[in-house]
Amino acid sequence: MAASSTIACAEGRHPLEQEFPRLDVSRSSIDLAEIKSGGVPRDAIPAILAPEFRPASEITDLADDEPVIFLSGSCGAFAFPYRILIWHEIVHHDQCGRPVAVTYCPLCNTSMVFDRRVDGTVLTFGTTGRLRHSDLVMYDHQTQSFWQQFTGEAIVGAYTGTTLDAVPARIEAWRLFRGEFPDGRVLVPPASGQRLYGANPYVGYDRAPAPFLFDGELPDGVDPMARVVRIGSHAWSLEYVRENTPVLTSTGLRIEWREGQSSVLDSRRIERGRDIGNVRVTRDGEDVAFSVDFAFAFRAFYPDGEFIK
Numbered sequence: 001m002a003a004s005s006t007i008a009c010a011e012g013r014h015p016l017e018q019e020f021p022r023l024d025v026s027r028s029s030i031d032l033a034e035i036k037s038g039g040v041p042r043d044a045i046p047a048i049l050a051p052e053f054r055p056a057s058e059i060t061d062l063a064d065d066e067p068v069i070f071l072s073g074s075c076g077a078f079a080f081p082y083r084i085l086i087w088h089e090i091v092h093h094d095q096c097g098r099p100v101a102v103t104y105c106p107l108c109n110t111s112m113v114f115d116r117r118v119d120g121t122v123l124t125f126g127t128t129g130r131l132r133h134s135d136l137v138m139y140d141h142q143t144q145s146f147w148q149q150f151t152g153e154a155i156v157g158a159y160t161g162t163t164l165d166a167v168p169a170r171i172e173a174w175r176l177f178r179g180e181f182p183d184g185r186v187l188v189p190p191a192s193g194q195r196l197y198g199a200n201p202y203v204g205y206d207r208a209p210a211p212f213l214f215d216g217e218l219p220d221g222v223d224p225m226a227r228v229v230r231i232g233s234h235a236w237s238l239e240y241v242r243e244n245t246p247v248l249t250s251t252g253l254r255i256e257w258r259e260g261q262s263s264v265l266d267s268r269r270i271e272r273g274r275d276i277g278n279v280r281v282t283r284d285g286e287d288v289a290f291s292v293d294f295a296f297a298f299r300a301f302y303p304d305g306e307f308i309k
Contacts, residue, residue, distance in 0.1 A: 004228045016156075020128075022144040025234070028130070029153070029159040035146070036213055038131045041176055042139075045127045046088035053078060053185035056178050061198065062186075063271035065262045066173040069102060069111050070184070071169050077184035082264045084187055085111075087195040088203075089136055089149075090125050091187065092116070100167050101125055105136035105149050106202050106252050106265060107212050108297035109227065111171055113289070114152050114164035133300035134214040150301050154202070166289035172278045173261040192283045198270055206265040222309055224296035229255055231290045233296045233305040240308055242277060252283045 075096035085104040137147040145157025152164035160267040228236040247255040263273035
C-alpha cells in the first residue's frame with residue numbers, strides 16, 4: 001500500500017471523495033498523486049449501460065477498413081465499432097450469459113474486454129474523468145473503487161488489489177467481421193448519443209511526438225507512440241509482427257498480421273485513417289486476450305516486461 005494513500009488532506013476528506021463519496025481512499029495500491037484530471041468531470045464521457053445492436057446486414061455507415069472489436073460464441077457474434085467506442089470508452093454487454101465491459105482508451109490506444117463479475121457481484125462501470133499514466137481510470141458504481149483500464153486492476157477503494165479477468169476478443173476491420181459473421185450483430189449509437197460518430201476527436205494523435213498528460217519515463221529505442229502487441233507483460237512491436245508474421249512463441253502463441261485496417265487516431269474521419277493492419281492472437285486455434293497499445297503505455301505499466309522490437 002502506498003504510504004501517501006492513507007493520508008487524507010488536512011481539511012478533512014480527500015478531494016477525490018468530494019466527487020466520489022463512497023470511495024475509500026485509505027485503501028490504495030498507488031500514490032494518489034499519480035491520478036490526474038483528464039480535463040473533464042466524472043461521466044462526461046458516458047459509458048453505455050444498455051447497448052443496442054442491429055444485424056450486420058443493416059449497417060451502412062461503416063467503411064470496409066474501419067476497426068471493430070468483437071466477441072463470438074454460442075449466442076452469436078457482437079461487434080463494437082471504434083467510431084462509437086472512441087466517444088464512450090466503456091460499453092456493458094452480456095455475452096452468452098457472461099457480463100462483460102468492452103473498453104477503449106484512445107490516449108493509450110488500449111482495447112480490453114473484462115468480465116464484470118467479482119466474487120459473485122456483477123459490477124457496472126463509469127469514467128472518472130481521471131487518468132493515470134495517460135490511461136483511462138474507471139470506477140464501479142457499486143463501491144466507487146477506481147480501476148485501471150490498462151490492467152483491469154482496482155487501484156483505489158474497497159476492491160484495491162482485485163483484477164478483472166480479461167476476455168479474449170478480436171480487433172479487425174469491419175469487412176472481415178462482416179465476411180465471417182454475416183448474421184452478426186453490431187453496436188449502434190445510443191438514442192441519446194449526441195456525438196459525431198465516425199469523426200476522430202484526437203486528430204493526428206498517433207503521430208504526435210509525445211503522449212498527452214504523461215510525465216513518466218519514455219521507452220528507449222522506440223517511438224513512444226509506436227504500436228505494440230501486448231499479451232500480459234509481454235509485447236512485440238507492431239512493426240516486428242508485420243515483418244515476421246506469423247510470430248510463433250515458445251508458449252504456443254501465434255501472432256498474425258494482415259493489411260487492411262484504418263487507424264482510429266490518424267485522420268479527422270476514422271474511415272480515412274492510414275492502414276495499420278489487423279492483428280490476431282491465438283493459441284491452439286483459440287483466441288487469446290491481447291491489446292495493441294502505444295509503446296509508452298506498455299513501458300509505464302510493465303517497466304520490467306519483455307519487449308521485442
